[in-house]
Amino acid sequence: MLRLHRPRIALFWQFYAKYFVLFLIPVIVAITFTYFFVVRLIEDDARQRNDIIMTNNSEHIDTAFTALQTTMIHMLSDVNLKSFLPVAGDSLDNQQRNEWLHSLMSQLGKIENGDLVLNAYLYMTRYDLVIDTETHSDKAYYFRFKHPVGDADRAKLFPNLSGKQMMYFTKPYSLGVSPLTPDKSTPPRTVISTIMSYPFNSADPDVYLVLDMNMDVLQERIGGREDWVIGSAIIDGAGQAVVQTGSMEAGSGAANKKTLSSIQSAFNDSWRYVSVIDLQKLLQPARMIRLLSLVFLGFFLVLGSVVSYYLSRKLYAPILEIKTGLATHHEPGRAVRREGNDFDVIKRFSGMLISENNQLSRLVSGMVPMVQEHFVTKLLLGDFRDSGTLEASAKEIDFAYDPKAIRTVLCVEFQYYSRVQEGQSETSRTFLLAELKDRIRKLFPDQTIWLSHTKSDILACVLHHNPGPGVGPKEAAGQIKLELERFSPYYKATIGVGSTVASIEELYISYEQASAMLRFKGVQPEVEICFEEPLRHDRKAWDSYLPMMEVNRIINQCRSRDYDSLLQAVFELLEAGKHVRAFEMKALCSDVLNTWIRAAEHDHADYSIAFYTKLFHMLDGCVTVEELRQAFRDIHALLFRKEEPHVGKGQFDEVLAYIHGHYAEELSIERFAQQMNMSVGHFSRTFKEEVGEKYVEYIAKVRMGKAKQYLLETDLKIDEIAEKVGYWGRNSFIPIFRKYEGITPAKYRNLYSATS
Incomplete structure (x- = not known):
């Protein structure tokens, strides 16, 4: 710096450096503190506030959709619908059919009670019939007069009324004015329909439940009321807007003042709730503090420049004299040290640079194995299939290899036991892997082996086959197995042996085969070795599906x-x-x-x-x-939490045990009251207090439980089951069963046997 044509500039920078260290660094620290702990706090708070609002909106909508889905499933699973489908094509003279039809209309009316659903109807696929809360008619009449859908919008609804549908949301479409209401009391409106088919897993369902969603309510729920939210939408997996309100043009570039905020839906994994945010409004306080901080920093920079320039002019003459004296006392080949002068500073600075350069060299040397392992990983994954590209990339990192050597890939998979997963940190697992790598390298001191951590649970070992005596793939797998057994308390290990390849460009083929071999591991804790040949002869037939x-x-x-x-x-x-x-x-x-x-x-x-x-x-x-x-x-x-029966303690234990063992006999209350020296009324009240149920109710429930077991597990007739559970015949048994189960014994057997 003293050899510059204008040494005063060098002196200026020396003063400015001292000013920077003594004064500006504390100022910069203070400004940085203000920025990171105040401005960032404001920014984070603003973004968190927006995220919380979006999360609340999404949770409310997800809850509404989940409740709606549950309602639709219950509607389609209802006994009335199952009973109605076989007789849906019967004439209106069928009284039972009409009762089920009106019951379905009533259930559809319950779905419309909320503000989210405008209309609900059942669309029969095998019959020309549509049922809603008010009427039932043929399809042409319904979609022309009762629920008019224009020709332009039919393609958005009717193609979706085919195949399996599990709460599918259509594109928005318009419903026109019904010709039956000429006074225009029901104006045109835009809706989104959600569709669910029944049977649920059938590709050719019998009926579709269609709910028309209120677009205004949906838009109000997804739209934020904050002034910084410009627009909101629900985006599906294809990037299309299911529902949208406001403008969704976010733009791009650093100068743009809008950005997107997105939250994944808990109701549908492919949906996201997206909001367009005006950053200028949201981060206005943070921007103001940032601007003031920059102005404050600029002021002190200018102040330091002025002060340094003034001092450099005042003190330049003595510095020039010192520089001349140092030049006259300099001897070639000999270091000159003068405490406090610029030469000494420059010398110390040069020594520091040399030291830092040495440290950097050692750091780079230590990173070479990591870079080379990454190169091997890319090689195994098939990123280098061209010899020219591979050679150039290897040369850049000083990676030596023989292009035509014979190699085999062994894949070692680690499956940590559940107790280890919970009790061991990621650092401990890293140390375990490092120890395993070191042991594997020591197994083959005379043979080249490459190791690569290709996946979080897979370590690939590339074994080179030397022309002379060496270890083959099977022998190498056996030696690695012995080392892996040392780590058996931590994880189950499996070794997959790939094919042997003669070119480094084909190494990915051996890796893919070794990875594929890992699929055939078993469920025993010992270390396994998976070869291709033994697997061909050792594949036992096993039905992996429950009959x-x-x-x-x-x-x-x-x-x-x-x-x-x-x-x-x-x-x-x-x-x-x-x-x-x-x-x-x-x-x-x-x-x-x-x-x-x-x-x-x-x-x-x-x-x-x-x-x-x-x-x-x-x-x-x-x-x-x-x-x-x-x-x-x-x-x-x-x-299967066992529900403890509500039994009384003490005096009623013998009575309850007798009831459970003799439920088929006549169990009169007078008998037990006399046995316990109580009046009938006192026995009844005491039984209710201690057992929690009336005496007659308790006996009936015990008998109904046994009756249901006979209905599902035996082919006994109703009369025979009635006698086995303590009733004189079907005439006394069926009314009691219907009272407690809601249906007759025959329907119960048919319904739950069919479900099974």
Whole structure:
């Protein structure tokens, strides 16, 4: 700096540097503090406030849609609809058909009670019939006079009334003025229809339930009332707006004052709630503080420049004299050190640069293995299939390789046990992986081996086959297996052996085959090696789907409260399939869990989708048969909570035990009252207080429980079942059964046997 043509400039920068260190750095720290802890606080608060508002709006809409979906499912699952479908084409003289028809109209009216649904109707696919809350008619009359849909809008509704539909939302379309209301009392309106078919899983359903949604209510619910929200919309997976309000033009570029805010819908994973936000309004306080901070910083920069320029002019003459003296005392080849002068500063600064350069060199040297491992990862994933590109990329990172060497890829998959997943941090797993890599490298000291962490749970080992004596793929897999057994307390390991390739460009083929071999791992805790050849001869036939007979047996056991047998049956199933492939076992276990859920919903309708998702996650995280057993124990305890009967303590224990053992006999209240030395009235009141139910009600419920068990598990006639549960005949049994179950015994048997 002293050799410049204008040394005063160098002196100016020295003063300015001291001013910067002593004064400006505290100012910059203060401004930075203001920016990061005040401005960012304002910005984050504004964005959080907008996100909270969007989240509340989305939760309300998701809740409304979920409730609507539940209502539609209940409507389509109703006994009246199931009973009506077989006689929908009968004449109007069928009295039973008319009763079911009016019941359906009444149920549709209940759906329209909310402000979100304008109209609800049932569209029969096999009959020329449409049913809504007020009328039922043929399709041509309904969509022309009662629910007029114009020719231009028919394509938005009717193509969707085919195939399987599970709450499908149509595009907005217009409903015209009905010719039956010439006074225009019902103006034209735009609606969105949601459609659900029944039977639910049928590609050729019998009926569609169509709900017309109120566009004004939907737009009001998704639109924010804040002045910084310009527009809001629900966007589906195809990027189309399901519902929109306001302007959705966000623009692009740094100068644009609008931005998008998006939240995923909990109701439909492919939906997102999107808002266009005016950043100028939202972040106006933050912008003002930022501007003041910049002005304040600029003022001190200018002030420092003025002061430094004045001091440099005043002190330049003494500095020039010092510079001349240093030049005369300089000896070539010998370092000159003068405490406090510029040469000493420059010397120390140069030494610092050299030190930093050495540190940077060591850092780069330490990063070379990581870069080379990343290169191997890209090679295994097939990113380098051209020899020219591969050679150029390898040369950049100093990666040496033989293009024509023979190589084989071994894939090691780690499946951490559930107890390890919960109790071990990511850092601990990283250390375990590093230790494993080091041990594998030491296994092959005379043979080149590349290691690459291609996925979070897969370590790829590229084995080079030397021309001389060396270790082959099978032998290498066996040695790695012995090392992996050291880590068996932490995870289950599987080794997939790929094909041997003669070119480095084909290495991805060996990796893909090795990865594919991992699919055939089992559910035993020991380390497995998966080769192609043994798998061809060792693939046992295993039905990974639960037979319908087994499904019916599980459902009947649930209805008869035989919960312990359910768990025992699963344990037997796991024991029988403990030597099959893990994916087959997981598929079968998923079928069992799905059947358990179906059976449990009969008694517990309060479980949520999130609860069921948690159960499947518990099952999916299992690695071994023992973990599957424990998972089913936990799931069994959650799904089939045993309800303790409300029995009285003390004096009524013997009475209740006698009732449960002799429910088929005549159980008169006088007998028990006399036995306990009570009057009939006193016995009845005391029984109600301690047991929680009237004496007659308790006996009836015990008998009805046994009757339902006979109906579902035997082929006995109604008269025979009546006698077995303590009634004289069907005439006295059927009214009691209908009172407690809502339907006759015959309908109960037909309904739940068909469901099973």
